[in-house]
Amino acid sequence: MEALIKKLAEAWGPSGFEHHVRDLIRAEVQSLADDVWIDPLGNLICRIGQGDFRVMTAAHMDEIGVMISHIDRQGYARFTNIGTLFPATLLGARVRFENGVIGTIGVEHQFTKRRELPGVEGFYIDISQDIAGNADVHVGDPGAFVREVMMRGERVIGKSLDNRLGCVVQIEAMRRIAASGTPHTVFFAFTVQEEVGSRGAKPAAYGVDPHLAIALDTTATGDQPHGKQMAITLGGGAAIKARDTGLIVPAPVKNLLIQRAEEAGIPYQIEILELGATDGATIQIARSGVPTGGLAVPTRYVHTTSETADVRDIQAVIDLLTAVLSQPITL
Template sequence: MTVTIDRALIKSLVEAWGPSGYEHEIRALITDYVKDLADDIRVDAGGNLICRMGSGGKKVMIAAHMDEIGMLVHHIDRHGFARFSSIGGLFPTTLNGNRVRFQNGMIGTISMDNPLDLSPGRIPRNAEMFIDFSTGKDNGNDGGIKVGSVAALYRDYAERGDRLIAKSMDDRIGCVVAIEAMRRFKQVGSPHEVYFVFTTQEEVGTRGARMAAEGILPDYAIALDVGTAGDLPKGEEVNSRLGYGAGVVVRDVAHIIPPALKDLIIKRAEEAGIPYQPHVMDLGSTDASAIQYAGSGVPSAVINIPCRYVHTVSETVDINDVQACVDLLLAVLAKPFDGV
């Protein structure tokens, strides 16, 4: 398998700022990458970026969410410390000592009450966490941060061989898969009218995908997202490994993939010699779980990118799996959805 994935594109997207509900910066960035690829581009009332390619035939919606997890300030004290609420699924055990970036560029440091309390079994609560954004005793101590200010995790993109490491691989790497597929779409060809949708607010309840699907009313849908990898010490019960191909989801906690659609995706992978791995997601759900309810129902599937350390600043994927996901998506779109 030849790897043609644009690493500069990955770096650009994963380092961009865009918590759920505040996707305007990442949406503008993605628009710059896709504006010359699509036949039609629009932004709906939910902030979803909808890119149509082709016309006629069945309507297929490809969804990858732009948003990332974050924090919303709900209290500030006079010393420059902010208490916050979660935007999406934050794990307090992974936050202490990490940095965040606010929309205005201010960098904050996350800490917690009693950080040296190492009592056995102690798990900190979000209510114990705070963000230090102090700027010095003579600088006003506010940095422009107020109640209602929003922050996202902050960490530079890094590479370790084929392993790519960053905050917000969930789901900017799914956006990369969609963009790379758009770049090759006209070369490969498709009998379908395809809507590549970069969705909003997935991390807080797959809200954007539901709105977009009601507007498009697709005949079929495929969500692109990360899936928890199990190739860790004591992680053998999760059948998903980095470097072993695209994840073909069987079910997640909110959605059972229609067997005929799942089998079709596997058939296309085997026909094209694309490495894949079936994946049962026992944690989390994807945009497909929302899209399935549009209109009178939409057969919806999930292709995922195996990922270690989800919802941390060091989400890790393998570039070969990213390539496999692009190749598989194009193989599926290249032919009719027979028997589904």
């Protein structure tokens, strides 16, 4: 599993440009599913089983990034954000474009003399373009951050664990369900453009028309110094969502997830995320509505290049998702 985490997390795939990640995932799951297809928006959807009850799980493939908005003749590129960027994490970060060009983010000199940081408009990317304007980076090109994945004991550290960890969870659950079977028809959706408004999940759910959906993602933690008071810790187990800013989980769905965790002895925590949402927010309002829950991997420093998670929590989410999908469901 660690090799798969590294492969997916280090892959290049900002929102709207997930095709490289999708190709890697498809290579992992093609032989596991009864059917695999890509919908018009770019979601990768895999079906296992032929039961009457339809379950959809969703994990987004995309990551935060940048898009070039202007390049001057000295090779300094201005950019806009793809997804939510935190200014405090930008200075000195490296950005890679699809063609392999790497640039370094700098900040305007006036801001180095002040305590406050600017928004993205005060930063630029040094792509070392020559004076004649020759470069392989152009206005409109997307970029993603560069960082190697590292393991430190039970901890995994790297960029885009949000949400390549959710993708890993789905892949590993697919392996188990393909081997053991399911009484349901399960659709595993690897979705696009979650970081810019969960744009892929809703049409995916519309096409699948599930009776139940489970969104898979990462979630913040409350175990850092002076951190937000939140009942989620690294190593504490799978996070079962109660609510976030886009979804209040129906009680029957939340209770189902808790019941399966307790039956199997899987460690779990209850998640209330007060800032942020997942694909569940748009899945729940597809067609005439979908009862939707959420499972998450607790992750520190989300939306930075050193997101940090615990392998034991990842395993707990895999175990819990498998337990839910492998048994009959009554809501």
